[in-house]
Amino acid sequence: MVMMMAPGGTKEMAMRVLDAGADSTYVGVKGWSRRGNAEELPDDQIHEVIDYARARDKNVRIVVNTLPSSTEIPMFMERVKMYHEWGATGFMISDIGCMQLVRDQIPTAEVHTSVGCGIVNYADVHFLTELGATYVVLPYRLSVAEIEAIKRENPNTGIEVFLFKTPSGGKICPGKCMMSSYFSFERTLDEEGKDLFFGSASRGGDCLRVCQTEWDLETEAQRHQQEITIKSNPSLWLTELPAYLKAGVGCLKVPGRDRSVELVCDITNVYRRAVDEILGSDAPKLMPLERELQALRERWKAERNNRDDGLISSALAASNRALVADAIGY
Amino acid sequence: MNNNKIDLSSIELSTNVANPKQLRQCDISAFDAIYLGDFSCMDYPNNFSSHPELLADAVAEIHNAGKKAYLRIYATPGNEDLPEVQAMLDAALALPFNALEVHNLGVLRMLKERGNSTPIHLGVFGNLYTDATARVLKDYGVERVYPNPELSLKEIVYIRDNTPVEVLFPVHGKIPLVISETCFIVENSQCATQKVNPRGKLVCDFPCNQDYWLNRSNGGWVLKDTGRMTLSGKDLCMIEHMPELLQQGLCCFYVQSHGETPEYVAETGRLYRAAIERALATDALPGPSGVETLSQLAKEGLCNGYYFEGAGQTYVGREQRLGA
Numbered sequence: 302m303v304m305m306m307a308p309g310g311t312k313e314m315a316m317r318v319l320d321a322g323a324d325s326t327y328v329g330v331k332g333w334s335r336r337g338n339a340e341e342l343p344d345d346q347i348h349e350v351i352d353y354a355r356a357r358d359k360n361v362r363i364v365v366n367t368l369p370s371s372t373e374i375p376m377f378m379e380r381v382k383m384y385h386e387w388g389a390t391g392f393m394i395s396d397i398g399c400m401q402l403v404r405d406q407i408p409t410a411e412v413h414t415s416v417g418c419g420i421v422n423y424a425d426v427h428f429l430t431e432l433g434a435t436y437v438v439l440p441y442r443l444s445v446a447e448i449e450a451i452k453r454e455n456p457n458t459g460i461e462v463f464l465f466k467t468p469s470g471g472k473i474c475p476g477k478c479m480m481s482s483y484f485s486f487e488r489t490l491d492e493e494g495k496d497l498f499f500g501s502a503s504r505g506g507d508c509l510r511v512c513q514t515e516w517d518l519e520t521e522a523q524r525h526q527q528e529i530t531i532k533s534n535p536s537l538w539l540t541e542l543p544a545y546l547k548a549g550v551g552c553l554k555v556p557g558r559d560r561s562v563e564l565v566c567d568i569t570n571v572y573r574r575a576v577d578e579i580l581g582s583d584a585p586k587l588m589p590l591e592r593e594l595q596a597l598r599e600r601w602k603a604e605r606n607n608r609d610d611g612l613i614s615s616a617l618a619a620s621n622r623a624l625v626a627d628a629i630g631y
Numbered sequence: 632m633n634n635n636k637i638d639l640s641s642i643e644l645s646t647n648v649a650n651p652k653q654l655r656q657c658d659i660s661a662f663d664a665i666y667l668g669d670f671s672c673m674d675y676p677n678n679f680s681s682h683p684e685l686l687a688d689a690v691a692e693i694h695n696a697g698k699k700a701y702l703r704i705y706a707t708p709g710n711e712d713l714p715e716v717q718a719m720l721d722a723a724l725a726l727p728f729n730a731l732e733v734h735n736l737g738v739l740r741m742l743k744e745r746g747n748s749t750p751i752h753l754g755v756f757g758n759l760y761t762d763a764t765a766r767v768l769k770d771y772g773v774e775r776v777y778p779n780p781e782l783s784l785k786e787i788v789y790i791r792d793n794t795p796v797e798v799l800f801p802v803h804g805k806i807p808l809v810i811s812e813t814c815f816i817v818e819n820s821q822c823a824t825q826k827v828n829p830r831g832k833l834v835c836d837f838p839c840n841q842d843y844w845l846n847r848s849n850g851g852w853v854l855k856d857t858g859r860m861t862l863s864g865k866d867l868c869m870i871e872h873m874p875e876l877l878q879q880g881l882c883c884f885y886v887q888s889h890g891e892t893p894e895y896v897a898e899t900g901r902l903y904r905a906a907i908e909r910a911l912a913t914d915a916l917p918g919p920s921g922v923e924t925l926s927q928l929a930k931e932g933l934c935n936g937y938y939f940e941g942a943g944q945t946y947v948g949r950e951q952r953l954g955a
Contacts, residue, residue, distance in 0.1 A: 368760035368779070371789050397736070398763020419758065421812070422710045424737025431740065432767070442812075450710045470813030472861065473707060477756050478809040482781055483863055483943035484852055500942065501781055504760075515848035518819050518856065520841045528848050529819055531861070620851065623942035631868070631926045631933035631946050 303551055305576060306362060306461075307569040310340040310558035314565055315350040318555070319359050321566045322573030326354065327362040327393065329558060330380060332495040334364040334393075335417060335475065337507035340558045344383075351388045360390040366415035367505035368396050370496060378402055385410050395476075395503070397432055404433035411435040413461060413552075417503055419476025423454035430458045436552050440476065441466040441535045445544045452549035461552035462545060464572060465535040472512070472532050475502060480531070481509045485619035500619055509616035510609045537568065537601060539587060539594050543579050560604050568597050637877050639911055644903055645799075646886040646896055647703070650677040651685055654692065656893040661900030662886075665693050666732055668703035669889065670754060671810055671859040673712070674835055680705055681715070683722030690726050699729040706734035706756045707812055717741065724749055730774065733757070739771045750774040752799065755807050760786075765794040775799055775883065780806045784938040788879050797883060800876065802869040803899050803925070804887030805855055805862035806936050806943055814858040816843050842890070844931075853931050857890045863943060866929035867936045870902060871920045871949035874910040895928055920949070 307323035309315025315326040328350055329341040342350070351361045363384045369377055377399055381392055385407050392410055394400045395417030403410055413436040414420070414429045426437050436459035439448060443462075452460055472478060485500035498504030512531035519525065535556075545553075555572060557565040571593050579585045645664035648654050659665060667689055668680030679685055680703050693700040702723050708716045716738060723731055724747060733739050734754035742751065752775040753759055753768055759776045768776065775797040778787045791798045816838050826834040844864065845854040853864030867887070869876065876884070886903060888896045902921035909915045926933055934944045939952070 368758065368781075370760075370786055371762040371793065374761060374763055395758070396761050396764055397758075397767050398761045398765070401767050402763060417758075418736075419756075421707045421735065422713055422737045424713060424741055425735065426737075428736040428740040447710055470811070471818075472809045472811045472815070474809065476758070477707075479779075479781055479806075479943070480808050480854070480861065482937070483806065483808055483854075486781070486937060486942040488783075488940045503758075503779075504781060511852065514852075516845045517848055518816070519844050519846055520820075522841070526848065527819070531815075531845065617851065620942065620944070623945045631922065631929075631948075 303546060303553060303576060303580075305553045305555070305569075305572060307555040308558040308565055309342070309350060309361075310336070310560070310565070311562065312342060312346040312350055314558075314562045315342070315361070316353050317562055317566050318569045319354055319357060321569040323359070323555065323569050325360045325362055325390070326350065327364050327554075329364040332491055332493075332497050332505050333367050333369075333377070333380070334505065335366055335415070335502040335508070336558055338497070347384060347389075348387050351384070355388050361388075362391040362393060362413060363389045364393045364415075365399075366393045366395040366417050367498070368417065368503050369399070369505070373495065374399060374402070376493075376495065378406065381410070382407060391435065393438070397429075400429075400432055400434065413438060416440060416463075416475050419473055421473070423451040426451050426455045426458055430455055435459055436461045438463070438554065440473070442469045442471075444469060445541055445548055448545065448550065449548040456549075459551040460549055461554055462550050463535070463554050463556055464568075465537045465556050467533050467535045474512075474532060475508070479503070481511050481616065482506075484511055485509050485616040485623070487619055487622070500616065507612065509619070510612045511616050513609045514613050534605065537594055537598050539575060539591050542575055542587070543585060546576075546579060557601075559608060560601065564597065564600050564604060568601075571597065637880060637882055637911065639908065641882050642907055643699070643883045644886070644900065644907065645699075645701075645883070646888045646900065648679075649675060649889070650679060651689065652677065653893070654689060658893070658897040659696070659698070659900065661897070661904040662698060664699035664701060664729070666701045666703050667693075670703040670706040670732065670734060671857070671889075672814070673705055673715070675839075676837065679703070681719065683719055686722055686726055690728055694727065701730045701732055701752060702728050703732045703754065704734070704738055706754060707810055708735060708738065709812065713737070713741075720745075732777075739768070739773070743771050747772060753777060755780065756810050759790075762790050762793045765790055765796045769795050777801070777885075780808075780943065781937050783940045784876075784879070785940075788881070791881070798881070799883045799885050800881045801867060801885045801887050801936075802873070802876070802903060804867055804891070805865070805889070806867050807860055807862055807887070807889075808854065809861045811859045811861075814839075815856050815861070816858040839890070855890065860889070862890070863934065863936075864931040865934040865944055865946075866925065866932075868922065868925050868929070868933040868946070869935065869938070870906050870925060871922050872935075872952065873903070873906040875952070877907070877910050898928060899925065
């Protein structure tokens with residue numbers, strides 16, 4: 302049986318996606334997930350979401366996928382234990398050291414390796430399985446054939462895929478990219494002593510999308526305006542879904558913690574119907590749903606562009622602050 | 632500044648050399664150890680990381696010069712690349728390499744499975760952020776880690792103090808910021824010609840032999856792109872801070888020279904060697920740190936990376952640091 306997970310970027314979103322047909326919702330902990338503060342939940346709200354899900358026989362996955370400071374790990378473990386006691390089922394984790402600690406100290410918790418692990422081949426999945434991963438989330442860039450090979454090599458590992466993807470190739474993101482923090486990193490402690498690592502998604506701040514401003518690729522000899530972006534954006538996909546399920550994908554992940562509640566609920570609803578159609582029919586009819594999804598892709602893009610503009614502006618402001626502090630100027 | 636914990640014989644200054652041509656052209660006399668190969672691009676001409684037949688001569692040459700030889704293994708192998716990586720491991724493990732540098736966790740597990748006993752160094756794209764991760768890696772034979780560039784000096788020293796692994800401390804050169812599975816220059820440059828072979832595969836005529844820069848169209852931001860890796864525009868430079876690093880007990884220093892000229896390799900090596908000797912000497916007179924010369928070699932200027940807790944692109948001088 303395939304599990305469909307949908308984002309809980311806010312308490313309202315987390316509850317409404319469960320109503321819209323998700324089996325599970327994933328929520329980020331303030332300061333501890335790969336998103337900014339606005340898309341993360343405080344503990345009291347996480348508790349409410351867990352109670353809400355459990356009352357409906359659904360479950361909650363907690364996103365704690367930052368790569369923390371070594372000295373923050375005791376704080377990390379304390380939190381994971383608390384959410385587990387509240388009834389959270391699984392945890393999304395990037396740091397393999399933290400992963401092993403959770404496995405050892407809370408054996409009943411399910412561990413999802415985060416996209417921050419930057420998996421590129423089936424041997425990576427061997428490694429993470431050996432470490433105790435229940436599910437590995439694969440990057441947005443893999444083909445059905447690659448996923449089949451990974452599942453064949455790792456028959457007992459849960460395979461989780463995002464319902465959006467980029468063309469294969471290109472810069473490896475997330476998981477192997479520090480461009481945002483190079484320009485804009487700022488370290489600040491919150492009231493609990495957690496470093497928010499502003500500008501670094503890997504460390505718990507937000508990726509400020511510096512790859513999405515306009516860039517020119519130039520040599521010494523050739524200067525020309527190109528205005529390319531450094532990375533292409535993922536988009537929602539559907540027609541390959543039957544092939545993915547056949548390949549043994551066990552968990553589908555709707556993206557969008559940083560999108561509007563309405564859009565995320567509409568997307569969840571389309572995918573719920575798509576999965577039910579595929580599981581319930583030998584010849585699933587996906588075309589009507591594909592048409593619905595096309596409209597959602599447009600809304601997705603508009604929301605993303607809007608959000609990127611804001612993030613890039615905040616990266617520029619942080620970059621300027623960094624350079625003002627840099628008075629030597631070598 | 633004196634230090635009673637460290638003496639010159641325990642210091643290692645290393646850099647990287649991609650292929651036999653660079654090994655011939657570069658004066659590596661200032662270095663104690665060489666990382667052989669370009670871990671980002673298997674297609675790079677005669678890359679040690681993808682040419683097993685070139686390894687025996689190279690390792691002998693480096694050992695004859697009294698230096699340690701490490702081999703870099705391809706950082707981002709897809710499923711279809713794993714057999715080639717396996718063949719590289721077969722070749723490398725039959726030779727007296729002092730260590731293999733591995734970035735990929737899957738490759739790490741392949742090495743453990745075959746009972747490897749050659750020391751392993753974790754590469755920069757191995758995502759080493761915590762002491763807990765260093766301990767997991769130790770179980771896979773990792774003896775040395777290249778900390779993620781986002782870590783501060785304090786965080787690196789903490790890991791060194793609280794784990795059984797050694798840390799490599801990059802002191803100079805452009806910071807690796809993101810790695811690619813395909814070549815950004817071939818895909819995007821108007822200068823690069825795109826040829827396709829009969830099997831439909833893009834044929835490369837190595838436009839990366841020129842320097843490519845990514846400039847933000849509206850100004851302000853610069854990055855260097857070597858095709859399968861994007862680096863900081865500025866050069867990380869810690870030469871003014873060598874006394875502090877040595878006082879912290881750090882001893883494995885690295886100059887990141889991917890995509891740089893032989894002159895750059897020789898000059899940075901010479902200056903850092905001198906800086907280390909000066910910092911450890913009991914009777915050294917104050918003199919120029921070398922930062923001015925290094926600044927002239929850095930087209931986009933210098934930075935300290937993330938070591939002092941700020942954005943990677945900032946530079947903090949010795950005096951500012953002492954004042955802080």
